[in-house]
Amino acid sequence: MKGIIIGGGIIGLSIARELQKAGYTITVIDRQRVGRGSSWAAGGMLAPQSEGLEPGVFLDFCLESRQMYPSFVEELERETDMSVGYWKSGIFCPAYSEEEEEELKRKLETYKSMGLSGNWIDRETLEGRYPSIGREIRGGVFYPDDGQVDNRLLMLALERYARYRGIELVEFNPVKKVVVNGGKFKGVRTATGLVEGDFCIITAGAWSSEFINLPVFPIKGEMAAISSKPKDMDTVFFGSKVYLIPKKDRKRIVVGATEEKVGFAEGNTVKGILQLFTGLRDTLPYLVEKNLLETWYGYRPATDDLLPILGKTQVESLFVATGHYRNGILLAPITAKLISQLIDKGITDRYLEQFSVFRFREG
Ligand SMILES: Cc1cc2nc3c(=O)[nH]c(=O)nc-3n(C[C@H](O)[C@H](O)[C@H](O)COP(=O)(O)OP(=O)(O)OC[C@H]3O[C@@H](n4cnc5c(N)ncnc54)[C@H](O)[C@@H]3O)c2cc1C
Incomplete structure (x- = not known):
C-alpha cells in the first residue's frame, strides 16, 4: 500500500516513520526542504504542565505524549546515530x-x-x-x-531516518490540489504532475487548509x-x-x-x-x-477551538493530522502512533473521536 503525506514537518515525518515500520511505502511531499516549517521554528518545550492546561482530554493527551518522549527519542537516536538534545530539564x-x-x-x-x-x-x-x-x-x-528537546536536531534525525529507510522525500514541490474521485482519494496534483496513492495524510501545518476545508x-x-x-x-x-x-x-x-x-x-x-x-x-x-x-x-x-484535528475526513482514504498549535513538538509521538494505528489497523480511540474534524460540522 502506498501512502502520500503532504508536509514533512514533525507530524508528517513522525507518521511516515511509524507507517514505514508497519510496512507501508510512503512518499512525503513538501514545498521546501522537509523539517523547515513550524517544527524548525519551535522552542522544543515539552510542557503540558507549564502551559497550564486545564484537566481534561487535551491535558491527558499531552501528558501521554510527554511520557512517550524518552522512548521515542531513544529509539530514533539509535536508528539514526544522532543525538536530538532531549533534556528533562524541568x-x-x-x-x-x-x-x-x-x-x-x-x-x-x-x-x-x-x-x-x-x-x-x-x-x-x-x-x-x-x-x-x-x-x-x-x-x-x-x-x-x-522538559525539552532540540527540535532542529529532531527534525534532522527524522529526515535522516526517512532517507536511510527508503521513505521517498519529494522536496521543493508544492502540492496544489488533492484529487478525489467518487468520494475517494485518488492522488495529489503537485507543481510537477499527479502523484497517485492508496491513501493520503494532510500534515501541512498552518497551511493545511489549502487542500481541504479546515478551520486551520x-x-x-x-x-x-x-x-x-x-x-x-x-x-x-x-x-x-x-x-x-x-x-x-x-x-x-x-x-x-x-x-x-x-x-x-x-x-x-x-x-x-x-x-x-x-x-x-x-x-x-x-x-x-x-x-x-x-x-x-x-x-x-x-x-478555531485551539485543539488538533486528527483522523478521517469526509473523503475516503484521506486523513488529516494538524492543528497542533503550541504543542506540536510535544504531541508528535502520540499523533504518529494514533494515526498509524488508525490507518494500519482501523483502531480508533477517545482522542481520535474528540479531535475529529467532524466536530466542526455538527450543530
Ligand atoms: C515560535 C514557535 C514556538 C513553538 N514552540 C513550541 C514548543 O516549545 N513546544 C511544542 O510542542 N510546540 C511548539 N510550537 C508548535 C510546533 O512548532 C507546531 O505545533 C508543530 O511544529 C507543527 O508541526 P507540523 O508538522 O504540523 O507543521 P510544520 O512543521 O509547519 O510542517 C508543515 C510542512 O508542510 C509543508 N507544506 C505547506 N504547504 C505545502 C504545500 N502546498 N505542499 C507541500 N508541502 C507543504 C511545509 O513546508 C512544512 O514543511 C511552536 C511554534 C512556533 C511557531
Whole structure:
C-alpha cells in the first residue's frame, strides 16, 4: 500500500516513520526542504504542565505524549546515530504579580491532586541560585517532569531516518490540489504532475487548509537565541512575559515567543524582538550581557477551538493530522502512533473521536 503525506514537518515525518515500520511505502511531499516549517521554528518545550492546561482530554493527551518522549527519542537516536538534545530539564514558571502567584498556586494544587509533580520555589531561593532576578518576580512553580528537546536536531534525525529507510522525500514541490474521485482519494496534483496513492495524510501545518476545508490558520511567533555558558541557566523559565530555554549543549538560550494573528506576515518586527528582550530583562536581567545569535519566526497551526484535528475526513482514504498549535513538538509521538494505528489497523480511540474534524460540522 502506498501512502502520500503532504508536509514533512514533525507530524508528517513522525507518521511516515511509524507507517514505514508497519510496512507501508510512503512518499512525503513538501514545498521546501522537509523539517523547515513550524517544527524548525519551535522552542522544543515539552510542557503540558507549564502551559497550564486545564484537566481534561487535551491535558491527558499531552501528558501521554510527554511520557512517550524518552522512548521515542531513544529509539530514533539509535536508528539514526544522532543525538536530538532531549533534556528533562524541568520547567520553572515565574509569577510576576500577586494574581499570577495565586493562579500558579491554584494550578499546582490541581495538578498535585491528579498525582502530578511540582513545587513552589520562593524568591529568596531564586536569588541564591541566579546572579540577578527580575524585580517583580515573587517566586514560581517548578515542574520537574516537563522538559525539552532540540527540535532542529529532531527534525534532522527524522529526515535522516526517512532517507536511510527508503521513505521517498519529494522536496521543493508544492502540492496544489488533492484529487478525489467518487468520494475517494485518488492522488495529489503537485507543481510537477499527479502523484497517485492508496491513501493520503494532510500534515501541512498552518497551511493545511489549502487542500481541504479546515478551520486551520497561522498564529505567528517571533523568536531569538542568545549565547550561553553552562553556569548561566540549568532549567527552562516559562512565564507570561517570556520563555528562556537553555539548550542541552549549553551554548544557546532560546528566547520566545510572541503570538500574533497576522496571517503569514513575514519577518521579525522591532516590536516583536522588543517584547522578547523586555521579557528577558524582567526575568533574568544578567542575560542582557549575552550575544544575540539569531532571530526567526514561524507559524503555529491553530484551529478555531485551539485543539488538533486528527483522523478521517469526509473523503475516503484521506486523513488529516494538524492543528497542533503550541504543542506540536510535544504531541508528535502520540499523533504518529494514533494515526498509524488508525490507518494500519482501523483502531480508533477517545482522542481520535474528540479531535475529529467532524466536530466542526455538527450543530
Ligand atoms: C515560535 C514557535 C514556538 C513553538 N514552540 C513550541 C514548543 O516549545 N513546544 C511544542 O510542542 N510546540 C511548539 N510550537 C508548535 C510546533 O512548532 C507546531 O505545533 C508543530 O511544529 C507543527 O508541526 P507540523 O508538522 O504540523 O507543521 P510544520 O512543521 O509547519 O510542517 C508543515 C510542512 O508542510 C509543508 N507544506 C505547506 N504547504 C505545502 C504545500 N502546498 N505542499 C507541500 N508541502 C507543504 C511545509 O513546508 C512544512 O514543511 C511552536 C511554534 C512556533 C511557531
